[in-house]
Amino acid sequence: MSTVPLLTNEEAEAIPAVKSVFDDIRATRNSDFINNFWRGLANDPALLKRTWEALKAVMTVEGALDPLVREMIYIAVSTANGCSYCVHSHTAAAKAKGMTPQQHGELLAVIGLAGQTNHLVTSMQIPVDVEFLI
Amino acid sequence: MSTVPLLTNEEAEAIPAVKSVFDDIRATRNSDFINNFWRGLANDPALLKRTWEALKAVMTVEGALDPLVREMIYIAVSTANGCSYCVHSHTAAAKAKGMTPQQHGELLAVIGLAGQTNHLVTSMQIPVDVEFLI
Amino acid sequence: MSTVPLLTNEEAEAIPAVKSVFDDIRATRNSDFINNFWRGLANDPALLKRTWEALKAVMTVEGALDPLVREMIYIAVSTANGCSYCVHSHTAAAKAKGMTPQQHGELLAVIGLAGQTNHLVTSMQIPVDVEFLI
Amino acid sequence: MSTVPLLTNEEAEAIPAVKSVFDDIRATRNSDFINNFWRGLANDPALLKRTWEALKAVMTVEGALDPLVREMIYIAVSTANGCSYCVHSHTAAAKAKGMTPQQHGELLAVIGLAGQTNHLVTSMQIPVDVEFLI
Amino acid sequence: MSTVPLLTNEEAEAIPAVKSVFDDIRATRNSDFINNFWRGLANDPALLKRTWEALKAVMTVEGALDPLVREMIYIAVSTANGCSYCVHSHTAAAKAKGMTPQQHGELLAVIGLAGQTNHLVTSMQIPVDVEFLI
Amino acid sequence: MSTVPLLTNEEAEAIPAVKSVFDDIRATRNSDFINNFWRGLANDPALLKRTWEALKAVMTVEGALDPLVREMIYIAVSTANGCSYCVHSHTAAAKAKGMTPQQHGELLAVIGLAGQTNHLVTSMQIPVDVEFLI
The missing domain is CATH 1.20.1290.10 (AhpD-like)
Incomplete structure (x- = not known):
């Protein structure tokens, strides 16, 4: 139902630039769960990386x-x-x-x-x- | 520039239903200042009263x-x-x-x-x- | 301050496709006044004509x-x-x-x-x- | 699928501040039906009451x-x-x-x-x- | 689930003002498929016609x-x-x-x-x- | 009229983290002009840097x-x-x-x-x- 495919774990594992972001999401959140938003963004690894890094900086850092x-x-x-x-x-x-x-x-x-x-x-x-x- | 007139203090004083809300705004805020939003709403005293009471309940009450x-x-x-x-x-x-x-x-x-x-x-x-x- | 020039009456008169729409606006509204919206749209006579005809059909026709x-x-x-x-x-x-x-x-x-x-x-x-x- | 539970009739009956609003909705509308919006708002009886009273004043009173x-x-x-x-x-x-x-x-x-x-x-x-x- | 009925092909065929627009959509797009948007608009043939003609002018004409x-x-x-x-x-x-x-x-x-x-x-x-x- | 101060060139020069972003904006655009948006963001150097780098990546890189x-x-x-x-x-x-x-x-x-x-x-x-x- 999305306008882009949602990458499965297998597909994500196969793309190093995606795998490294997914690994960081899992480590930062201390959970294996990757929600659909990131699976959609993973179609464009550069956009995935920029978006995750911004979210990590804004939402998880002490402030x-x-x-x-x-x-x-x-x-x-x-x-x-x-x-x-x-x-x-x-x-x-x-x-x-x-x-x-x-x-x-x-x-x-x-x-x-x-x-x-x-x-x-x-x-x-x-x-x-x-x-x-x- | 507004689509309704903004009531002056004199005009507001002359309408009891407006005066009582303006008095309560001043008392609640401990300030003489009434901002333009309330002066515009004052054209419809019932709307003024409902809106102020909602704002007072949501924004000023301890919670x-x-x-x-x-x-x-x-x-x-x-x-x-x-x-x-x-x-x-x-x-x-x-x-x-x-x-x-x-x-x-x-x-x-x-x-x-x-x-x-x-x-x-x-x-x-x-x-x-x-x-x-x- | 607009992102397109606003055509003056003189400029509008010089473009037949604009003039005919402006004439119809004036006749329909029984007023000489053409507001800025139409003067901006006049940069694209086809868009001006389509928009005016839609507005005329929706807002002025009996229904x-x-x-x-x-x-x-x-x-x-x-x-x-x-x-x-x-x-x-x-x-x-x-x-x-x-x-x-x-x-x-x-x-x-x-x-x-x-x-x-x-x-x-x-x-x-x-x-x-x-x-x-x- | 809502982000708050939707109160059932039984749950609503058990909270006097909710029951009295639901009763008024039913009486005003002359119908037993309470739509989901009010069932969601019922989680916060004060918000339920304020919202219903505003809607009743704006939408049902003669004007x-x-x-x-x-x-x-x-x-x-x-x-x-x-x-x-x-x-x-x-x-x-x-x-x-x-x-x-x-x-x-x-x-x-x-x-x-x-x-x-x-x-x-x-x-x-x-x-x-x-x-x-x- | 729409707030207006979506006209079937049979219903559309029975209303000349709708049929002629549907025929033009099919001819312009070189496809038999009429999507739900047009089936909803078909309840108001004049609105259907104006909307389709605007879309055709804006989206399909060379420019x-x-x-x-x-x-x-x-x-x-x-x-x-x-x-x-x-x-x-x-x-x-x-x-x-x-x-x-x-x-x-x-x-x-x-x-x-x-x-x-x-x-x-x-x-x-x-x-x-x-x-x-x- | 903004809700944050707009940093002048002098103020920006005095904050290394701001100066380096302003320098990069000027170099990338080949112009001395820094528009107000960046002067407002400069109140938060980290937000300034993230926003400029995203804009540079999305809008100026070949693609x-x-x-x-x-x-x-x-x-x-x-x-x-x-x-x-x-x-x-x-x-x-x-x-x-x-x-x-x-x-x-x-x-x-x-x-x-x-x-x-x-x-x-x-x-x-x-x-x-x-x-x-x-």
Whole structure:
């Protein structure tokens, strides 16, 4: 159902540039599971490598934002962009990182509210207050 | 430049249903400043009241998510929806709640990455892994 | 500020394929005013003609929907797509067709609510009820 | 397949804050049917209550816009936001409120046209005519 | 599962205004296959005719852009709009017009990069450089 | 007006990790001009570096797609995402790479048509033909 083939483990093993990324995904996540997104990207090993390295740098490296917070931001963007796969995969990741049902409920409430006020602002074409331009 | 008039303080004072909401915004925020969004909504006092009460419940009440995290989620949704006013107002709010430049940088990095992978997933039409459907 | 030049009346007069569309816009609307959208499209006379004829057929011909209702639907789509110009031009058109402030307020309320529930549905990935699939 | 559990009638009955909203939905709609959207929201009773009360106020109360017109505006926003569930549920609601095939066809025509001109305007970056800024 | 019935060949044959468009689609494409999009539009023969004639003029007539390039642009827009059907149908069309896996990979890379930088720009609210306004 | 400061040349020179990216942008483009996007990203040198290297790899390296075609795909995505800055900057880039007014007109025609049919498909919820799933 995808527009590109999803590489099997055997096919991935046979392409060194793919194998090395898949190995790194498995090592970084400490899991054998490679989800379909990477199997689709593997058709273009350079794109696979760039995308994985960016995701690894942004989502797994220690920083100023809690890893769970990053996943919730990811869910927020994916929702607004209507990416069903991304909502599913990052909600699963957020749960794996400890998101509680209460946190999930509050996340949904903020996402819904933002969706509402974004639309109200745009339909009213509200000009930015000078107080915000600093 | 908006498609509805933005009510001045004088006009707002003259409509009891608007005045009571503006008073509550000022009291809740401990500030005299009423930003343009509320001045536009004030043309429809019932919509103004519902929207403010929802925002107050979602964004200001104590809960499982840090208020700064809620603002960052708001920025994420507003970015994906392309709402310039909302990005400006909630970035200002996030800074007022203590968002550091490093946190801002990481927020942008997650938003950008999500934008990228959302598009990659959609153009490849990746099917959801059964592992995510639990 | 546009990415294509906006043709002046003089430039439009000099290109028969543009002039004939501009003449028809003026005759149909019973007004001399040609808004910037058409002046931009005029760089490609065939695109100008196709777009105007589609708009004329959809928005001005008598049908099952009131012309004002069509303008409100147009505003709704333009809001969700974040098209500032389109929100401005079709709100002006709706007001010219008699949209009252109360109707405008209700339109905004529906647009905002839909924005909210669209986001809630997508972040929850709600499956379509079989009752709706008929 | 949703990212939150969909509460069954039994589960909903057991939570007073959910039961009272479900009862009101049934009474307002004069039907026993509770669609999946509300079953998902029921995981967060406060969000359920706020959302239902907003929807009830905007969509069911008598006002300046015909209830069918409100449903068509809802479909328009939901389409532009790519919310499949929302398009299905509000198209079903519009048909239940009497939308004829001819009205549906005209609705689709306006939505499609707006989608087209929204894109043309944005790719040309057309500046707003001063005539629209009043 | 669609919100309108999809006309069968028999139903289409019985409506002259539909039959003539279906005949032209078959003749233009040199194929008996009529995809579901046209079967849905056939509920409104005037909309069917306008849409097909626009698509024929834009996508099949000789011009300054290679037909394969036009399909790739179509995929790009459809991805950003989250239209699953459109991504599938135009990816199939692009492959039929000779899109190689390498070209497909590069198309995906550009789409993903644009998705990323679009989001970064919007969340930073970068003002347009005067150098671009010429 | 941006939500982050735009680094001046002097500020950029003072941060080695920024200076080296700016130097590479100038060398790659054979121009002294650094547009605002990079000046905003420079607040986070790691994000600046990753983004520039991705853009350099995707947009400037020789490949299967013509550089002008890549710019046109970029414009298409940026339009659908409503990113005004991105439409301006990549239209300028496309013109610098030789895009003719006729090509621009055809690009706009495809973008507009895709916008239209994307919306029609989504509002009709057309199921994907099995013929496309190969």
